Amino acid sequence: MTQKVRISLDAMGGDHGPSVVIPGAALTLQRRPDAEFIIHGKAEDCLPLLEQHPVLKAVTTFQHADIAIRMDDKPSQALRQGRYKSSMWRALESVKKGEADVAVSAGNTGALMAMSKFCLRTMAQVDRPAIAAIWPTIRGETIVLDVGATIGADARHLVDLAIMGSAMAEIVFGIDKPTVGLLNVGVEEIKGVEEVKSAGRILKEASFPHLSYAGFVEGDDIGKGAVDVVVTEGFAGNIALKTAEGTAKQMATYLRSAMSRTLMAKIGYIFAKGAFAALREKMDPRRANGGVFLGLDGIVIKSHGGADATGFAAAVELGYDMVKHDLLSKIRDSLEVHFPSAAPETAVAAPETPSS
Amino acid sequence: MTQKVRISLDAMGGDHGPSVVIPGAALTLQRRPDAEFIIHGKAEDCLPLLEQHPVLKAVTTFQHADIAIRMDDKPSQALRQGRYKSSMWRALESVKKGEADVAVSAGNTGALMAMSKFCLRTMAQVDRPAIAAIWPTIRGETIVLDVGATIGADARHLVDLAIMGSAMAEIVFGIDKPTVGLLNVGVEEIKGVEEVKSAGRILKEASFPHLSYAGFVEGDDIGKGAVDVVVTEGFAGNIALKTAEGTAKQMATYLRSAMSRTLMAKIGYIFAKGAFAALREKMDPRRANGGVFLGLDGIVIKSHGGADATGFAAAVELGYDMVKHDLLSKIRDSLEVHFPSAAPETAVAAPETPSS
Incomplete structure (x- = not known):
């Protein structure tokens, strides 16, 4: 070798x-x-x-x-x-x-x-x-998986995703014991499907040495960078990823149209051109390139x-x-x-x- | 009466x-x-x-x-x-x-x-x-349902959502036969769960008089305003909604930080202030207020x-x-x-x- x-x-x-x-x-x-x-x-x-x-x-x-x-x-x-x-x-x-x-x-x-x-x-x-995506957040980056390799997931598969995602996070972010959240919906009582709840129990009780389980997270926690790894079943994960891409594009469109609507805005745009270029790069979905098959x-x-x-x-x-x-x-x-x-x-x- | x-x-x-x-x-x-x-x-x-x-x-x-x-x-x-x-x-x-x-x-x-x-x-x-949300898009607004009332959906429930959502769209948008899309994932072969595929078949074959079925849509089609009504099961719908809100906030944070980083950007911001105010209003998630319980x-x-x-x-x-x-x-x-x-x-x- x-x-x-x-x-x-x-x-x-x-x-x-x-x-x-x-x-x-x-x-x-x-x-x-x-x-x-x-x-x-x-x-x-x-x-x-x-x-x-x-x-x-x-x-x-x-x-x-x-x-x-x-x-x-x-x-x-x-x-x-x-x-x-x-x-x-x-x-x-x-x-x-x-x-x-x-x-x-x-x-x-x-x-x-x-x-x-x-x-x-x-x-x-x-x-x-699974397919793991590196998702840009306000705090840096978060690994989100599965974003579409497999549809449906039992509790064991979600735990596998947590383990695989945290191994990847250790390498990509250079950290020990990455924090892991399970993507779920907010309403307390009906909190998620049975598989998600059950995976949450396993992750909590087993206290895995290579990851730090942080509980459930919601869709808006991804962009906040609330955890290092977000675990979800592939159907919801793919929809979340695509929806975020769509929203980012939508915001960019709003921004472009706002900056070209009035003379004052156009003048402002000229002054802030450098800042807009930096922003464009930050909002570019191609920036975080590379999905990892796990x-x-x-x-x-x-x-x-x-x-x-x-x-x-x-x-x-x-x-x-x-x-x-x-x-x-x-x-x-x-x-x-x-x-x-x-x-x-x-x-x-x-x-x-x-x-x- | x-x-x-x-x-x-x-x-x-x-x-x-x-x-x-x-x-x-x-x-x-x-x-x-x-x-x-x-x-x-x-x-x-x-x-x-x-x-x-x-x-x-x-x-x-x-x-x-x-x-x-x-x-x-x-x-x-x-x-x-x-x-x-x-x-x-x-x-x-x-x-x-x-x-x-x-x-x-x-x-x-x-x-x-x-x-x-x-x-x-x-x-x-x-x-x-179901809970129906009015989602701002590049083209106007789209009704998305269910965004979290019920977790899991069989084909019949998805068809019910399509019918209820299009009745609501007729009223909110003042249009006849709103276009309806089923939210799904992109990869052809594994396209979605069985329920989504089966609902798609029913909507296609039955040619419902009050709606125009437009096929599957993906997460990024919501913000594009590709259809008047997006139908999805409540777990994925809630995650899509929250993820979009999170991404909009993330973009606003990027924009704020870009506009305050250099003197030129700050000057540009002053000129474009009116445009930014309009943009802020457009990006405000409270703008589309009111979920409808259907x-x-x-x-x-x-x-x-x-x-x-x-x-x-x-x-x-x-x-x-x-x-x-x-x-x-x-x-x-x-x-x-x-x-x-x-x-x-x-x-x-x-x-x-x-x-x-």
């Missing part, structure tokens, strides 16, 4: 494909000189670009793949057409074979998750995977499809950090402590069990 | 009680001269205020109530202590007895919903009530607890409009058309069935 961090890239994913992925990888290499790459994509599209980045080329293995998954391919379609043959599949396969430590793709989320489940399988102790037997990072080279590099570096701090072992160790039922002898066979 | 619109008010609800409710009612009366009021509250708190509004006093019946439900009372506690005796209960009872056409309270949502279910019961054709055998409006007299008047006028345009008959007629199984002869006994 080398000490290098080996990163497998799907060069054909995202709105811009190799023209973003390859310069993005070059950027990462400047900042993470111990990275190595396996780049999967169409030779005719990738090799000329790779020539322009000789430093990157020197630490890259290029592997040609015939098929590129489109951004609007349905997961089943992507699996049918792209299994074994697409750059997305091959990027994951490099991790599966142990040739790479992490796979990064800006391709479509549904296809990437379907292929990840099929190719990498879920961890022995985890039933179902619960799989391998690390997979999803970059936003519309990311530029800087944005894609941020996603790659997120993956790099996960490898460097050994996310998978952290999760496995936490789960072993918390759920000793998943003892090593039974766990040996589990990776072969097909996931949902 | 008089042609007047008879409005029953809980004067003790909200953060400010009668000092907002009574001036709010006076404001409404200026704009809706055919309104009459029954005001429920503590005589010592209300009567002196009522003296200050002689025009209102002339069309008001005042009824003393010993108990005021507190904003932090749990629903069960409120029911135990306040049933029959509180101003909140009495306000609802006026509707139940047929003395008023609508009840308005700024009291706590959980208590008001619990008492409404207990006092008014649900409509014959509806199993469970599915009950009576009209109940919940005003925001923090509303001022103007805000409370807006909630009262929302209730007035619902009465004037006969919301309950609209809903009942729609439901009869769509679900003829709830035929008049079987429906007669149904109001006696205790609701959940």
Whole structure:
């Protein structure tokens, strides 16, 4: 085993494909000189670009793949057409074979998750995977999961999410014992579905050593940064994420129209231009780029499809950090402590069990 | 039956009680001269205020109530202590007895919903009530329901929500056949829970005459104003609403801090002050005041607890409009058309069935 961090890239994913992925990888290499790459994509599209980045080329293995998954391919379609043959599949396969430590793709989320489940399988102790988003807040950032990998969650799955999310938070935020909240609704008496209440009881009573359970949180607590990790079932989590994105865009639209309505406002805008530029950057949903797929037997990072080279590099570096701090072992160790039922002898066979 | 619109008010609800409710009612009366009021509250708190509004006093019946439900009372506690005796209960009872056409309270949502279910019961054709919010969007406003009355929803309940929400939209927006979307998650293959998919099929195939079904919408479509009515189960709806409120506050915080960071920004702020004031008003979550409780055998409006007299008047006028345009008959007629199984002869006994 080398000490290098080996990163497998799907060069054909995202709105811009190799023209973003390859310069993005070059950027990462400047900042993470111990990275190595396996780049999967169409030779005719990738090799000329790779020539322009000789430093990157020197630490890259290029592997040609015939098929590129489109951004609007349905997961089943992507699996049918792209299994074994697409750059997305091959990027994951490099991790599966142990040739790479992490796979990064800006391709479509549904296809990437379907292929990840099929190719990498879920961890022995985890039933179902999750997507974790890094959510900008007033106080900094919060990890929110699941934002759409799996619909419906029993109490155990919510506890798994708490453990996986806090392992990720330790790495991303560099803190011990991140605070974890369970997303719920406010009205006392009907407080949430049974699964959420039951997960709350488990998290409270078990006093897990690697996380600090902070109780229920509500939708408006996410943006406040009330906790480091917000745990929720994937349907509600996806709706919360999309609603927040929509509201941020709505506010930006209001602001633009307010600033162009009167002459005074226009003059004010000219003076405050710098402040507005800073604000725009802060409100940019692409700023926090990179969803992390958790619960799989391998690390997979999803970059936003519309990311530029800087944005894609941020996603790659997120993956790099996960490898460097050994996310998978952290999760496995936490789960072993918390759920000793998943003892090593039974766990040996589990990776072969097909996931949902 | 008089042609007047008879409005029953809980004067003790909200953060400010009668000092907002009574001036709010006076404001409404200026704009809706055919309104009459029954005001429920503590005589010592209300009567002196009522003296200050002689025009209102002339069309008001005042009824003393010993108990005021507190904003932090749990629903069960409120029911135990306040049933029959509180101003909140009495306000609802006026509707139940047929003395008023609508009840308005700024009291706590959980208590008001619990008492409404207990006092008014649900409509014959509806199993469970809902709370509808009026959500500001880029294009105007959208009705979103359920935002937290009921957790979990089967397909029939989602269809009920679509029918009730579109009846409300017809009145609030003054349009025929409002467009209705079902809130769902984006990934094609795993699109939503079974109930949402099944409700989508019913809405598509039945081609309901009073609404125009627009298919699934995602969280970010709400703020875009993609449809007139967004239908969702109460847990996800409550989380979406709270998340949007949190994000709006977060954006306002970013904006404030951006505008005070540099001298240039501060100068710009002075020029654009008018624009910022307009923007602040637009971003104010209290602007769209008044949740409507749907599915009950009576009209109940919940005003925001923090509303001022103007805000409370807006909630009262929302209730007035619902009465004037006969919301309950609209809903009942729609439901009869769509679900003829709830035929008049079987429906007669149904109001006696205790609701959940």
